[in-house]
Amino acid sequence: MKKFFLMAGVFLFLLAGCGQQEKEVYLFSFFQGNGEDGLHLAYSYDGLTWEALNNNQSFLTPQVGGDKLMRDPCVILGPDKNFHMVWTVSWNEKGIGYATSPDLINWSEQKYIPVMKHEPDARNCWAPEVFYDDSSSQYIIFWSTTIPGRFPETESSGDNGYNHRMYYTTTTDFVTFSETSLLYDRGFNVIDGTLAKENGKYILFLKDETRNPPKKNIRIATSTELAANYSNPSEPITGNYWAEGPTAVKIDDSWVVYFDKYTEHRMGAVRSADLVNWNDISETIHFPEGTRHGTVFKAPESVLKKLKAVQLK
Template identity: 30%
Template sequence: MSRVLTRLAAILVAVGLFFTSQSLTTPQQAAAADPGYLMVHFTGEGSTNQQMYLSHSADGLHWNDLNGGGMVLRSTVGTRGVRDPALVRSPDGSKYWIIATDLCISCGQTWDSSINDGSRNLVVWESTDLATWSQPWLLNVAGAIPDGRNAWAPEAIWDPQTNDYVLYWATNVPLNGKTKHRIYYARTSDFHTITTPQTYIERPGAQEIIDTQIIEMPSGVGAYRYVRASGDGQITLEGSNSILGTWTNLGNLSGVGLTGAMVEGPMWMKFNGTNKWALYLDQYASSGGYMPVLTTDPSNPASYQKQASSSYSMGGTKKRHGWIMNLTAAEESRVLARFPNTPANRLQSYNFQDRYVRHTNFDVRIDQNVTSQDAQFRLRTGLVGSGTVSFESVNFPGYFLRQDGTDFQLVYNDGTSQFAQDATFNKVAGLADATWSSFQSYNHPDRYIRHYAFELKLDPITNATGRSDATFRVTS
């Protein structure tokens, strides 16, 4: 009898493990009405890929590129490139920040120069709605660190004990003539000013640590309020009950076949409505982009499970070291409305058909055979509302064609009503050919977009030459 009971118990344990494994491998998807997830990331090397991109997922495992797969924010400060972004939400949801590494590899910087004499700044954007963002600014975080050589992979977390943010990042302070990245921290309430940086995490000897991300745990899960994952030769897990308190080493992910030689950039995500998490890891060694490993207890290294490639999809662009936010319904609505997959188009001149509208040094003209992103625009729903159009630059997102008197420039949207009116047009049948298009000014309806001496102008149209100059084809 005891042998039968033993066998029965073993079967029940196996069944239980099977269903536990299944629940981790295929987490229950949120109900259709539930909001999804937003990822901010970069996509690779070069000046275009080292900018800010957004992706959205309804279930946390299958991702869709927003904005047609194009960048959503471009850094115009510092090195003019950004990597490793974090997305920070204020406790009351009234403000958001993106903080990112000021780094542009292969567009003016090498890895050696960025390690040993890189930017000491972070790049910061601010928003009140996740849809419209400020111009970027530089935040010097490593300048006060003696012999600090750079500032990489920033993160921030709200500290309820002090009602401000703990901002932390990696800085190289050489040790015995060799590279030695440590994690430093400072406090901030606005990401404009910080307290004096202090050492936060340092590994023994010459071991570096670069990528660290902290997640707050719900009550009753694991033994710690906070868990952090770090890249330090492994993907190391640690736990603590205080952000700046004592942290306990919990182990690493080498037991599930994931070492620091293979993956980096740990990025947490909690599935909605359930105590299940994904830890996304960037497969940098194989150039494979992100992959998720799932767990029901982030503090337990043995609980993590790798996923079959068929169980997730990262979308059309490669996702590199970023951050995932669980959206509210209102946030999701605003983001999806602002960054739909509107195609990139060119505007071809009717009477000079080898010329296209383009921007150069933020001035706007028509030039011959332009195929670069300087001549690519997204025809957005007009900034004043539906039924109209506005022209947003592809390679300077947030910048629109704006009339200023009779002239045109590419200008960053300042969010004012005046800007919206100046950058909005009615798309009508072409004045010279009804199969083409013309664009009537919203706030000066007697004027149209035209070219004159190859410069883009806003003029009344009174003759055949003007009608030809004011006619364009929207083309790929």
């Protein structure tokens, strides 16, 4: 009888363990320098202190695009349990890069997606992001492009004639894509968009890229639709410095937005419980030396254990 109860207890313990969800950690994809060496990764358990993986060396060397760069790497974990990444391949091309991986170590063949090939005058495709929308069961990829003469009212607002607006395409399989369309135009030079969703509302963090007069700050727009009707931008959520490359995550009950204080060559962050009132927590965060902006995302701790075990050359 004792043996019976012991075995029953073990069975119930194992059954309860099967229902437990694996612990998640925070990962950060980023680039260094001009993006020549490719994808870098860091991890954190608290969202404040970040440690480099692979001795702060690249996990993936860029192979597509004329310049073969891997700037602004955006990584998400899809519902298919695979990681999907898009990135900026060049300063002056009409496409972006894409690759997928089950573990962030072994990657698919890199793919060049010519998202602006239909625009003969398009100068660039910068800072692409990918976001999975559970409501429509599809991915949206969005980025910023300058098309000279398209928005003449802000033609002189940017650096070196760049006058960006955000564009997007959608896909379910990264093989076929919807027609490229305009995502965000509220009458100013805009770049570095990143999406989050809460309580049925889409939250678009973005950079006001206006140079004349200088803005160079992070703001928020919202919509109840994935790819339309985003609001005018909020007041800046960043301070009296130039910021770019925002990426957002909810930690406990507060939102944290990381960004690149690129003129100061360091990372910054702000935190908010309500997406309205923001506190600058830049002095409390630590990132690996040389970190440029990228994407924060959550992943199972088992993924981190494999990343820490491997040393890539």
